[in-house]
Amino acid sequence: QVQVVQSGAEVKKPGASVRVSCKASGYTFTDYYIHWVRQAPGQGLEWMGWINPNSGGTNYAQKFQDWVTMTRDTSISTAYMDLSRLRSDDTAVYYCARSILTVVKGFDYWGQGTLLTVSS
Amino acid sequence: SYELTQPPSVSVSPGQTASITCSGDKLGDKYVCWYQQKPGQSPVLVIDQDSKRPSGIPERFSGSNSGNTATLTISGTQAMDEADYYCQAWDTSTVVFGGGTKLTVL
Numbered sequence: 001q002v003q004v005v006q007s008g009a010e011v012k013k014p015g016a017s018v019r020v021s022c023k024a025s026g027y028t029f030t031d032y033y034i035h036w037v038r039q040a041p042g043q044g045l046e047w048m049g050w051i052n053p054n055s056g057g058t059n060y061a062q063k064f065q066d067w068v069t070m071t072r073d074t075s076i077s078t079a080y081m082d083l084s085r086l087r088s089d090d091t092a093v094y095y096c097a098r099s100i101l102t103v104v105k106g107f108d109y110w111g112q113g114t115l116l117t118v119s120s
Numbered sequence: 121s122y123e124l125t126q127p128p129s130v131s132v133s134p135g136q137t138a139s140i141t142c143s144g145d146k147l148g149d150k151y152v153c154w155y156q157q158k159p160g161q162s163p164v165l166v167i168d169q170d171s172k173r174p175s176g177i178p179e180r181f182s183g184s185n186s187g188n189t190a191t192l193t194i195s196g197t198q199a200m201d202e203a204d205y206y207c208q209a210w211d212t213s214t215v216v217f218g219g220g221t222k223l224t225v226l
Contacts, residue, residue, distance in 0.1 A: 035215065044220040045155075045163065045206050059213050062121065095162060104210050105169060106153030110162040 002026040006096060006111035012118050017084040020114045022096035029077035030054040032098040035107060036070065036081045040092040051079055052101065086118045122211035124218035131224045138194040140221045142207030145188060150209045152190040154183055157204045157220075166205075167192060199225050 007021040022034060036048040049060035051070040058070050069082040079096060094114045097107035124144045132138035142152060152170050155163035165174050167183035170190065180195045190209075194201055202225045207218040 037217075044204075045157075045208075045217045047208075047215040047217055050215070061214060097163075104151045106155075106165045106167075106208060107163070108165050108168070108174060110164075113162055 002109050004096060004098060004109050004111040006094075006114045009115040010117070012086050012116065013120055014087055014118060016086050016118075017082060018086060018116055020081045020083075020094050020096075020116070022079045022081070022111055024077045024079070024098065027098075029072075029074060031102075032100050034070075034072065034079040035097050035099060036068075037095045037097060037107075038092040039095070039113075040089070043092075048081070050099075053079065054101065083116075086116075088118050088120075090116060091118050092116060122209075122214075122216050124207055124209060124216050126205075126207060126218040126221045128219070129222045129224065131226055132194075132197045133226055134199060135196055138197045138201070138223055138225075140192045140194075140205050140207075140223065142190045142192070142218050143188050144209065144216075147188050147190055147209065148186045150185075150211070152183070152185045153208045154181075154190075154192045155206045155208065156201075157206065158202075163206065194223075197223075197225055201225060 003025045005023045030053045033050045035050045048064050051058045053072045067084050072079045097110040099107050154167040156166045157163040166181050170185040171183045182193045204220050206220045
């Protein structure tokens with residue numbers, strides 16, 4: 001069965017960097033985009049970008065272009081999201097989710113979310 | 121950048137029909153998806169490609185999309201449907217979410 005499992009909660013200080021991982025199983029990793037979506041406390045969903053695990057190509061939301069990096073390791077079916085120069089307003093739950101490469105469709109499987117707390 | 125607009129809240133009585141709208145410029149030219157999110161949980165896809173229900177989603181959930189407005193309709197709303205609902209669309213290679221609608225079942 002399809003599973004998308006994220007790394008655990010993180011606490012970071014302002015100015016630091018963080019890496020969140022997203023391990024996929026139960027399907028062909030390179031057939032689906034991995035998207036990253038964040039949700040600040042009490043707020044809505046905010047799309048950050050996607051990575052195409054097949055090519056390694058990425059597309060970041062304009063807001064995040066200078067401080068997010070998305071990568072993948074196809075040998076272990078894992079995607080990573082690195083966020084640098086953290087600020088307190090980066091405190092949020094970060095989700096990864098998949099959508100198929102070949103057709104415009106929704107995100108059918110989501111990770112459990114990773115809580116990032118940025119505090120001095 | 122492309123924007124999707126949803127009402128912040130919608131209320132419905134149990135057993136009645138709830139309609140949640142999502143508006144955007146020429147939205148009918150794009151595919152719209154809808155997600156349900158309950159407190160402390162990850163979002164769940166309830167409507168894909170305007171009107172398709174993924175496996176396991178009850179038949180009471182339906183969707184439509186035309187002109188500038190997409191609509192999620194929940195027929196015979198149940199207490200378990202109380203949640204936040206988000207619309208989502210692709211704009212060329214980027215993804216946009218609506219601001220979300222809190223559905224209250226009174």
